[in-house]
Amino acid sequence: MQVYLPIAEMSVNALVILALGGMVGFLSGLFGVGGGFLMTPLLIFVGVPPAVAVGTQSNQLVGASVSGVIGHWRRGNVDFRMGLVLLLGGLVGSVIGVWLFSILRRSGHIDLVISLLYVILLGVVGGLMLAESTRALLRHRRKTAVRRKLHQHIWLHGLPLKMRFHKSRLYISAVVPFVIGLLGGIAVSILGVGGGFFMVPAMIYLLGMPTAVVPGTSLFQIIFTTAAVTVLQAITNHTVDAMLAVLLLAGGVVGAQFGSRFGANLRGEQVRALLALLVVAVCIKLFVDLVLTPDDVYSITVPPAS
């Protein structure tokens, strides 16, 4: 079934887009990552212009995150207090990020910096997670489970402005989640991809939040960042395609429900291992794209209006 997308000015197969939305929605529901890293290239692959892909998928993420958050909230797995602190940091971070972006662009090396930074970050985060979760899985298999502390206390947690986060069973300095949100916000503005990939591991390992609470809390703050991006894109670039968004949404909200349900049946270290595999896979894919000789080294685009 072909549907014409008015803003993208092209026709797509509605079933393909529904499936895409469903698949990425499933990942958001399961891991609490936005999924923009997958959605944007897939949409471009289908033929959607990159600008429209970026603008519209942020709109779809609003719906998928709301759907996912409600799913997690019903199981009592959203720490709203933590989410708000992260969000506050995220807002400050995106302002700093936009400023950094313009400085980097003036230096003329932004493409190289962004590409390499992204691959390195994903590689390090994914690698560390994979190692940790594999150890945890092996420990579980040997059934030599030693009684461990609820979470490791590191020096960061002892900073001033201590706050109690009931849902996460944490009593730590609010500075830490604020800074994590801030770094996530910077990543969003510079890399143009949602911060879920850095936020989720940081919440698990740096904050010591229980894995079950992480996806819902991460999605909670993703609702607000993606909503802001959607409105900004609609005003400045007119790149939000309502038709495409509706199709992606239909798939996305259903996928997010399945994702959060599926996640509830998994153990923390299993979710972490799967996410780690995904992060590593994305990292390898990006690295290969950068290094492999492209089919055509030339590409065309409509120059930005001066």
Place this chain on the structure above:
Amino acid sequence: MRGLALVLATLALASGWPTPAARAQALVADLTNHLIAITTGFTGTEVVLFGAIEGEGDVIVVVRGPETAIEVRRKERTLGVWLNRSDMTFADVPSFYAIASTRPIEQLARPEVLTRYRIGVDHLALEAADATDQVEQFRQALIRNKQRESLFPTAVGTVTFVGSRLFRTTVAFPANVPTGSYQVSVFLMRNGQVQGAQTTPLLVSQLGLSADIVDFAYRRALLYGLIAVFVAAMAGWLGSVAFRRV
């Protein structure tokens, strides 16, 4: 005489009617439809062009979409990584360009003639303001990329004669055809020269729901964005309500 013809041709080109007007009667042509309406179910379409010529000759049909500037970028290996390192901007690139002909165009006229009337992708006047000595590679890359997007169809359509004077052809427009004002030019070729030409306008435009969405997105951008977010949030909520009972 030749000088006069050249002056006429130049004048005609400048006015957008690449033909000596006096010869116009040697050729008449028209489209079955002057509007391509893009609605929600649009998957590409075909427009039939028909006409008649006086006497012997061949016919070439050129379809040009509205012109835009296009930036061509080239990736180069930097520190082992492929990145866009150089670019060139071509002005007045037709957003769509297709031709149909009774015979291969190289058999109908010399390259100079084809270039004068911009017949064939290799004869388009694609000029870059920031051209370097590598402009030809960039120009070829531009055509190659347009062809990949099916906006410069590689297949030359066939113009068929019905009897000795009547001709017809079908111009195919892909689903991603750009919107705007198109020009369909028909050339009568005889003895390697353009003996007559006619240009017919063709409008490609979104209609109905599609057009309303575009209109809304540009005219009331803030409201459009807010509604988009609201609809998405509602869809998310509805999705979770629907799944509660499952």
